[in-house]
Amino acid sequence: MNLQRKEMLDAVIKKNGLGALVFWRPDELVLAIEYQPLWGLSFLIYTNDDKPVLFIPELEPEDILPENITVKKFPWGDISCNDPWQVLFNMIEETLIEKKLNQLPVSFIKSIGGTSPCMMSGEQPPLPGNLIDSLSAVTEAGYKDATLDLLKLYSFKTEADVHHLKLTHKVAAIAVKTFYENLKPGITESELAGLIEYEVQRMTGRDGINFSKAWPLVQSGINAIDGGKYNRSTGKKLQDAEMVMLEMAICVNGYWADITRTGQTGEVNAQQKKIFETVLAAQQKAIAMMKPGVKMADVDKIARKHIEDAGYKNFFNHALGHHVGFRYHDIGPTLSPNSTATIEEGMLLTVEPGIYGEEINCGVRIEDNVLITKNGHEILSDYGRLLTTQ
Numbered sequence: 001m002n003l004q005r006k007e008m009l010d011a012v013i014k015k016n017g018l019g020a021l022v023f024w025r026p027d028e029l030v031l032a033i034e035y036q037p038l039w040g041l042s043f044l045i046y047t048n049d050d051k052p053v054l055f056i057p058e059l060e061p062e063d064i065l066p067e068n069i070t071v072k073k074f075p076w077g078d079i080s081c082n083d084p085w086q087v088l089f090n091m092i093e094e095t096l097i098e099k100k101l102n103q104l105p106v107s108f109i110k111s112i113g114g115t116s117p118c119m120m121s122g123e124q125p126p127l128p129g130n131l132i133d134s135l136s137a138v139t140e141a142g143y144k145d146a147t148l149d150l151l152k153l154y155s156f157k158t159e160a161d162v163h164h165l166k167l168t169h170k171v172a173a174i175a176v177k178t179f180y181e182n183l184k185p186g187i188t189e190s191e192l193a194g195l196i197e198y199e200v201q202r203m204t205g206r207d208g209i210n211f212s213k214a215w216p217l218v219q220s221g222i223n224a225i226d227g228g229k230y231n232r233s234t235g236k237k238l239q240d241a242e243m244v245m246l247e248m249a250i251c252v253n254g255y256w257a258d259i260t261r262t263g264q265t266g267e268v269n270a271q272q273k274k275i276f277e278t279v280l281a282a283q284q285k286a287i288a289m290m291k292p293g294v295k296m297a298d299v300d301k302i303a304r305k306h307i308e309d310a311g312y313k314n315f316f317n318h319a320l321g322h323h324v325g326f327r328y329h330d331i332g333p334t335l336s337p338n339s340t341a342t343i344e345e346g347m348l349l350t351v352e353p354g355i356y357g358e359e360i361n362c363g364v365r366i367e368d369n370v371l372i373t374k375n376g377h378e379i380l381s382d383y384g385r386l387l388t389t390q
Helices: 003-016 026-033 084-098 131-136 147-155 159-181 189-201 221-228 270-288 296-309
Strands: 020-023 043-046 053-057 070-074 212-220 243-252 255-264 348-351 354-357 362-365 368-372 377-379
Touching: 003 020, 003 026, 003 147, 003 159, 020 026, 026 043, 026 147, 043 084, 053 084, 070 084, 084 131, 159 189, 159 212, 159 243, 159 255, 159 368, 189 212, 189 243, 212 221, 221 243, 221 354, 221 362, 243 362, 255 362, 255 368, 270 296, 270 348, 270 354, 270 362, 270 368
Parallel strands: 053 070
Antiparallel strands: 020 043, 043 053, 212 243, 243 255, 348 368, 354 362, 368 377
């Protein structure tokens, strides 16, 4: 198990006087034990006795399970069982009794406003309506709220996490390369997105990858004007001499990257070039100052001021960046004007300034993922970000 993460989880248990932590959301399971579930119905009962227990549904494939974790199956998927969920709750309660932890409270995040998808992500898993109440009752002491401490875990990427995240960004580099190579008039936004998604998904089965998927969204020309409000691919054909923006979420083995690139199908006009160069310079200025102790608002400010000084103040309409890694958008303070937080070692943050507007007939964003190190930073997505094919 990830020893750095174990120390953090043990500290939460000790600080709050808990018997156990309960995790079931896919991103929590990746964070805690580097396990991305297929069905999204696995439950980890984490205790600080070096013997956490993972409860998996009957139908979960065994080849994706983490090593050195006790695994128990509950009968979800067994049509002969009338109430597999009650069986699960009983199994959890029995486990805590065996560990002599049933007199202590448990804690978990009741709601964080969403989660990353499981591997079988065509639909949300059917969790029972009484889930929160039932988990709160697995010990005699009930539930104790340690939400803030649990949410804080998202802000720190361990050495093991970084190893996985570098693999994700290696695959993302393939996607970016595919984007630039196919920026040609006549192809549709959706066709270009499909080519990118294909190249990412075909990495499954290579280099220790058991899940590789991208959500590429391509907006060209006039469609990119709305890139600051939403991202989507349409059937519009790319035209000659227009800008094209790729916004892409990518997940490899449960670890996420969030990348944006803007390219061109042919030589764009002088104003569009100026806008692109303004965005790129704003991004690079912001990244250059990122290190532990720097205020997040100050990082946002330097990028925003560069865009304002270039005459585009009213066309940068979102925060500069957010946490990423366990989800497409991780929990945590943002790089934004009103942020009161400071940058800390172990954070992985996006830096994504943009300029969009109908008046300027343009939409440009450039986004990279920046890991905060002890004395500075490392750009995990440090590959081509120019207008032309790299």
